[in-house]
Amino acid sequence: MAPQLQYQVRFDVNDSVVAESIRRNVQEPALTRLLDILARHRAVAKSQFDAFSEYVAAAEERGIEGYPLYEWTKATIQNPTKKEKYLKSFTLYVEDQEVYAKEIADSLESDLQPLATSGLITRISKYDTNPENNPQPPQRGTDQG
Numbered sequence: 001m002a003p004q005l006q007y008q009v010r011f012d013v014n015d016s017v018v019a020e021s022i023r024r025n026v027q028e029p030a031l032t033r034l035l036d037i038l039a040r041h042r043a044v045a046k047s048q049f050d051a052f053s054e055y056v057a058a059a060e061e062r063g064i065e066g067y068p069l070y071e072w073t074k075a076t077i078q079n080p081t082k083k084e085k086y087l088k089s090f091t092l093y094v095e096d097q098e099v100y101a102k103e104i105a106d107s108l109e110s111d112l113q114p115l116a117t118s119g120l121i122t123r124i125s126k127y128d129t130n131p132e133n134n135p136q137p138p139q140r141g142t143d144q145g
Helices: 016-023 029-040 048-062 070-078 080-087 102-118
Strands: 007-012 043-047 089-094 123-128
Touching: 007 102, 016 029, 016 043, 016 080, 029 043, 029 102, 043 048, 048 070, 048 080, 048 089, 070 080, 080 089, 089 102, 102 123
Parallel strands: none
Antiparallel strands: 007 089, 007 123, 043 089
């Protein structure tokens, strides 16, 4: 029997100030609906930039040999254009889990949809854990991201 797929929801914003407020968990009126949705789902938003930075820091602390995406990730966070992009892109962790059941992801995605319609969120994406459905890590020495 194939293992049950897990899912992850991500969203992007286009405003740097909004992104910084989300990253810092600032309680602003413009973010009330978003923060209420996240609280209801026991979810937190982590910027992709912060996640990448944590990966690089862990690799440097523990030894980069065990971190196959170290070089690509470090180059990504050091590139100003990519840094700007990933500061505005967020992954949702539910109950501290990076991936979760489809029902949870579907509900979260559905609840976030009105924020995309209103313009606070510019894009919502849902990914599953099937490698065939997801981009594969870049080959060593390539510059993707």
